[in-house]
Amino acid sequence: MGRLFTFGCSFTYYAWPTWANIAAVDKNCEFYNFGMAGIGNVGISQRILEADCKFNFTKDDKIMIMWTSWTREDKIIGYDYEAGGSIFGKYPTAWLKNNFHYADIIVKNSNAIIATNQMYKDLILWQGAAFKNDFMEVGNIEFNSFKDYDKEFYNSLIKMYDAKMPKYEFIGFEESGNKFSFDCLNDSHPDILDHLSIVNKIIPLKQKTKDITVELYNEVKQTLTLKKCTRMEKAQKIITNIVNSNYKDTFAKAYSYEALSSRIT
């Protein structure tokens, strides 16, 4: 295997190692993580093309993608994608009521995912979805408040794209019910143990990888608990320090984030 490139949102690159980092440690190969908190599927698709431009994919390279929620709109501000997340948090309700339509997200998400699969199908080692692409499940209350809501039409639109959409797994991170990562942080993102459980289903992991990941999880959890750490900013520093000090040959090697601004001419 050549190099491994991973793509997705905060479920792929975050303040601690994710499924992507664990997979890279297991594969023990050159690894680049293009995950980005808050990014949407159009942005993910663009980032795959960006990675191809920067690294000139070869037939030996592999891509893993964790597609994200469908209700995101991506903007580049300055030198990188803006971590805006859902349009419901980004745009005021009044603006959305006038300018947001369900067909917009169905068509744009479907086309981005289909285009990526057409362009890179031979390199995709794995792809899955962190959220259900039945977008009506997401932010249901907000959706129902829009006057043009036509569930039948939008369902038929989704069905229409289904023929060309790649078949991939829904991972169900958001259903983990993990309200406090590492049982102590004020953050509900899946923690290292959650990620291990997910990646173990995606690719058969070596026992060595599982052991070292559990070891890292325990060390992080114990440190955070001892330091009574609940805030993300502090936790991120602690975790980065642990990874860089004690996991130099494993997680530290595969811990970097690839920004849009990196490696430009």
Next chain:
Amino acid sequence: MNTLYTFGCSFTQYHWPTWANIVAYDLGMKLKNYGQVGMGNFGIANRILEVNERIGVNPDDMLMVLWSSWDREDRLKQKQWRGEGSVFSNDEIYGTKWLRRFYDDSDKVMKNVFWIHSVNKLYGDKLNWQGSGFDYYRNDTFFEETPAGLNQDAQDLIKTYGHLMPEVYHWLDAENRNSFYHMADAHPDVKKHLELVQNIIYPTIGKILRKETVELFTEVQKSFEDAKSFFNKPNDEPQLSIKFLKRKWPEVYKMLDRSDLHLADGTKPIGID
């Protein structure tokens, strides 16, 4: 009958025949014109994808695209794309507050480069012709708070990603005078479209326009030029153009095709009227 699929903005689909209609007529092909007034390149790329992936294109069909300007955001409204034009000239949707918060030259550059490149990567061998109605990096900034010209970040990104852009003809003089020499509109008129086909598109695809085609569209141009008094209300020119064409040139009027993608059964395309 083989089909000519065309994509673009108002330079491809307008209130009078464009290059798309001229080529289809000349080659005796059925036209499916997915051009749309106000459409940006992300929307155009999405439409090309839709046609290729959902509808399917036969080997004998032809695909042509005239890319648009870069300052556009494309959105779907209910069941179809809506053409919104430049974000700088659409205060109803965007406006100063939105521009301050969300507009960035880098965003524009990356989206346009990536999506035009994606289309070429996916369907480059199927594109019989492509051009650009505007200079690739033209900055239509009418936003007083944004300095003229692309900012440094965007220029740096172009240095890295600019090579991805296909080398195409840039139709820079498309809008350099009043349409038909008297309208308030500056969109390329039939004469300009005919010149584009004759001097640029056809030499590229190794064709020569039929005499009959040149004569027909030259006559259409002339009749619009001569009807100055008919177009006496600048704001009504689009409707008047359609009315004029329907009355004077019913056969040419029938050539105009506003195809839509029928996002789902029961969705009707926008009618010309």
